[in-house]
Every structure is written in C-alpha cells, then in structure tokens.
Amino acid sequence: MRKKLTPKLLDSLPPAQGKRYEVRDELLTGLHIRVSNSGGKVWYLATRVGGQARRIKIGTYPVLPLKDAREKAQMILRDIQLGIFQQDIVEPVPEVLTFGDVVPQFITRYAQRQTKDWKGTESVLLRMNGLHRMPISAIKRGDVTRELERLISDIGDKGGKGTRTNRGLAAIKKLYSWCIDQGIVENSPVVGLKPLIKEVSRDRYLTDNEITAFWSGCEAEGYPFEQFGQLLLLTAQRRDEIASMRWSELDLDRGTLTLKAERTKNSTAHIVPLSRKALVILRSIPRFLGSDYVFTSTGRTPISGFGRFKDRLDTFVGLDAEDWRFHDVRRTAATNMAILKVQPHIIEAVLNHKSGIVSGVAATYNRHAYLDEKREALEIWSRYVEKITEAPLSASRTEAAQ
Missing domain, CATH: 3.30.160.390 (Integrase, DNA-binding domain)
Known part of the structure; x- marks a missing residue:
C-alpha cells in the first residue's frame, strides 16, 4: 500500500x-x-x-x-x-509473484478470516488456470475476461444462469483489493468490470412426486445422509446449517434448534422450531462418542460429499440431475407452506431471511415473537410431507394440513 x-x-x-x-x-x-x-x-x-x-x-x-x-x-x-x-x-529484488502464488496467501490471510464461504472462493480462483502462471501485477482486464468466458464454457453457465462465473469475478475483485492493501500491486485490472452474464433467479421446486422420490432416496441411504436429507426438507434451512448441526444447539425437550449468528449465512441468530416428525428423526440418530456433530463420519468434522449424495439420489429415484439442487429443497418447503396458507411473513421468519416483509429493529423482536407461528407452519408442512410420502399422491393438501 x-x-x-x-x-x-x-x-x-x-x-x-x-x-x-x-x-x-x-x-x-x-x-x-x-x-x-x-x-x-x-x-x-x-x-x-x-x-x-x-x-x-x-x-x-x-x-x-x-x-x-x-x-x-x-x-x-x-x-x-x-x-x-x-x-x-x-x-x-524478490521474485515476481504470480497469480497462483498469491491465491493461497489470499485465502489463508484474508478469505478464511473474513468470508464464510471461503472454500467457494478458493474453488473458483483455483479453476482460473489460465491466470496462475501470470505475474499478478501484469494481468490485464482482457486476461480476466477471457478466463471468465472460459469458465462459462467449462461449467455450463449459459442461458442467463451466471451465478458461478459472477462469483468468480467477485472473488478476483476481492483478491486484487487485498493485494493493493498489501502492497503487492498498485492497481486492479477489474475495477468497474461488470458481470459477463445476467443472473436469473431460480424458481425450481420439487413436485409432490419428486418430494416422495427424494424421501425414498434418503431412506435408502442410512445414517448420516438419510436423516440429513429428511431434516433438510422438514426444517427448510440451508444445507450447511443442517449438515453442521451440533447436539449442543438442540433442545429436544422444547423442540428447538438454535443457530448462532456465526452459523447462519446472513449472520442473524435463528431459532428453528422442530416438528414432531423432525424430533422423531433426531431421537433416532446415533451419537458419535465424544463429538458434538449430529452428522459426522469422523467425529471431528461434519459430513461433506453432497455432490456424490445428489448423484446417488439422481440414479436411485431418477431426479433430473441438471434441473434440481439442494437449495431447491428449501424453496420447495417455502412454496408449499405458501400453498398451505401460511402467511408470507411467517415463511420469511422460518427461512431466516434478513430482508423481506419484516426487517430492521422489528425483525430482532419478531425472531422470538413468531416462534409459535413458525412452529405451527413447520408442523403443517411436516404433516403434508408425511401425507404424500406415506399415502397415495391423490390426497389433498387440505387433508394433509389437518
């Protein structure tokens, strides 16, 4: 600097x-x-x-x-x-640093301390192979643009779905800002560079048949992915929030999961009421001796390998591998709660959306004020899931909600 x-x-x-x-x-x-x-x-x-x-x-x-x-x-x-x-x-004069030399330093000294999704940042920067051997101070705007265009082709970001590529641009911008602060470079070649692709919000959610197929695929897994997938659907929380769940966050007597701010994507503490079905599943899970993680295979770290789990679900139940993601399970719960007449602001509270119908100071109080309403909403949703996974799909939503 x-x-x-x-x-x-x-x-x-x-x-x-x-x-x-x-x-x-x-x-x-x-x-x-x-x-x-x-x-x-x-x-x-x-x-x-x-x-x-x-x-x-x-x-x-x-x-x-x-x-x-x-x-x-x-x-x-x-x-x-x-x-x-x-x-x-x-x-x-010391050896000139390349892009590939700087990425590990950036991840260790900045991203791991400042970014919750630092692994995603690391992954997209490591994919930019065309920049790795270039001196960090010699990279031009055109070099970055060409590399991002290559990523579009490699990872299939087409048709307006540019999420990963745009995350790559955001990662490079952060990297260069850090490099300027550290005196590694004088200027950033990506200042003012706009995303190459306009992102389109996903609206995909699972149909009743797909929910049943998803549930059956989870049942075929056994611990830990069976219960993980089922709770992902029943709680409507984010994938990593459920995958990294701790026993110390659970109160099975009161039926709550309490997520601290550092455990949520939007850094907002969140209380998740647990439906009766969710509690039955949790009480059936074996505890790993000496570990606080609910879902673990080592006792030291939470589960991973979600891509392989999804591949198994696709193969077992025939879900469209190109069309659904784990985040769509969360959208499925929210969409169905709306169909089942749950009020929008209660759905927002269940999802722990920081911006929405209720925000600001009111949101701080409503986090607790809506606890009963959230519990009722998730219980309605849980009963509906039980209905369609255990009974013929012709059963009406009204019957499921009763």
Whole structure:
C-alpha cells in the first residue's frame, strides 16, 4: 500500500499476520518500510542500479527516523545518478509473484478470516488456470475476461444462469483489493468490470412426486445422509446449517434448534422450531462418542460429499440431475407452506431471511415473537410431507394440513 508516511503512522503499523508487508512512501518514490511478524520495521529503497531493479536496505525504524530515512534514500539516489554508488549493499529484488502464488496467501490471510464461504472462493480462483502462471501485477482486464468466458464454457453457465462465473469475478475483485492493501500491486485490472452474464433467479421446486422420490432416496441411504436429507426438507434451512448441526444447539425437550449468528449465512441468530416428525428423526440418530456433530463420519468434522449424495439420489429415484439442487429443497418447503396458507411473513421468519416483509429493529423482536407461528407452519408442512410420502399422491393438501 502507498501512504504519506508520518511518525504517527509508522508507530501505529501493526505486526504482520503471516507474510510480512510493505508500506510505500508517497513523497519519495521507491522508499518503503517493511513490517515483519515480530513487529520489526526496516527501511528499504527500491530503484534501479546499472539498469537492473534492486532493493537497498537503508536501516531500521525507529533507530533511523523518517526524516533521516528520506535523506539517506535521497543521498543513495544521488550517488546512483553520479555512478559512485557502492553496489555491495544492494539486495536483489524478490521474485515476481504470480497469480497462483498469491491465491493461497489470499485465502489463508484474508478469505478464511473474513468470508464464510471461503472454500467457494478458493474453488473458483483455483479453476482460473489460465491466470496462475501470470505475474499478478501484469494481468490485464482482457486476461480476466477471457478466463471468465472460459469458465462459462467449462461449467455450463449459459442461458442467463451466471451465478458461478459472477462469483468468480467477485472473488478476483476481492483478491486484487487485498493485494493493493498489501502492497503487492498498485492497481486492479477489474475495477468497474461488470458481470459477463445476467443472473436469473431460480424458481425450481420439487413436485409432490419428486418430494416422495427424494424421501425414498434418503431412506435408502442410512445414517448420516438419510436423516440429513429428511431434516433438510422438514426444517427448510440451508444445507450447511443442517449438515453442521451440533447436539449442543438442540433442545429436544422444547423442540428447538438454535443457530448462532456465526452459523447462519446472513449472520442473524435463528431459532428453528422442530416438528414432531423432525424430533422423531433426531431421537433416532446415533451419537458419535465424544463429538458434538449430529452428522459426522469422523467425529471431528461434519459430513461433506453432497455432490456424490445428489448423484446417488439422481440414479436411485431418477431426479433430473441438471434441473434440481439442494437449495431447491428449501424453496420447495417455502412454496408449499405458501400453498398451505401460511402467511408470507411467517415463511420469511422460518427461512431466516434478513430482508423481506419484516426487517430492521422489528425483525430482532419478531425472531422470538413468531416462534409459535413458525412452529405451527413447520408442523403443517411436516404433516403434508408425511401425507404424500406415506399415502397415495391423490390426497389433498387440505387433508394433509389437518
């Protein structure tokens, strides 16, 4: 990063987190201070000596204060111009960083700390193979555009469904903003670059036949994916919120699942009432000794492998693999609750939507005020699921809701 250096600013620079960083002086080109993990600060001058880029160590701060560092840097620049500079005190310029070098640093030092979906960010950046060998500072706008167009072809983002490609652009923008802050690059080639594809909101939800097929496919799985899939449908919560569910978040006597803010996508704490069917399923789940995870195969981490689970469901029950996703199960619950006459603001509360009919300060209070209404809505939905999965599909929704 480049700043107008002052003694106050130099004193306030924090120790590096991970790799050391540099702050460049706006007043004297080439002068910069490098900050290490221990908090040590060393003055350097980046310039050219004999036509080659070099980094010259000047001294340490605060032994060498800002005023003296600038004066010494100016003297060195003068000696270089006169051809009398002694090159034995010159350090070679470090190797140029490539895009591929920077991605792991960005993920470790920024994304993992600041982004809940950092794995998704990492995945899309690693897919951009065409940029990995290029110097991070030499990448142009056209290079990024061509790589995003290749992603469109590779992952099938066509027909206006550009979610993954647009997430890739967002990831690159964040990466370059971080690189500027760290002094790795001076400018971002993607500032103002608009998404290549306009995203279209999905409206896919499972039909009654597909709900029955989904339920049957889950039953064929056994623990942990059987109960995971069933609870995903019955609770209408997000995939990772259910997959990473802890026993400590559950109160089976009161029939609630309490998700803290750090466990939800929108960082809003959420209480999920559990229907009678959901409680029966939870009480049937074996507990992994010494683990708090409800769904785990190791005891140390929650389940994963959702893509393979979906493939098995597609093969077993014949669901259209190109047409449905796990998030559509959540939309299925919401859509059916609306058909079953649940009020829109109660559905919003069940889904824990931060923006919707109820928001702001009112939403904080309504998170608790609508607990009974949410419980009733999920019980109506649960009874309907039981009806269509255990009885002929000709049964009416009114019968299921009774």
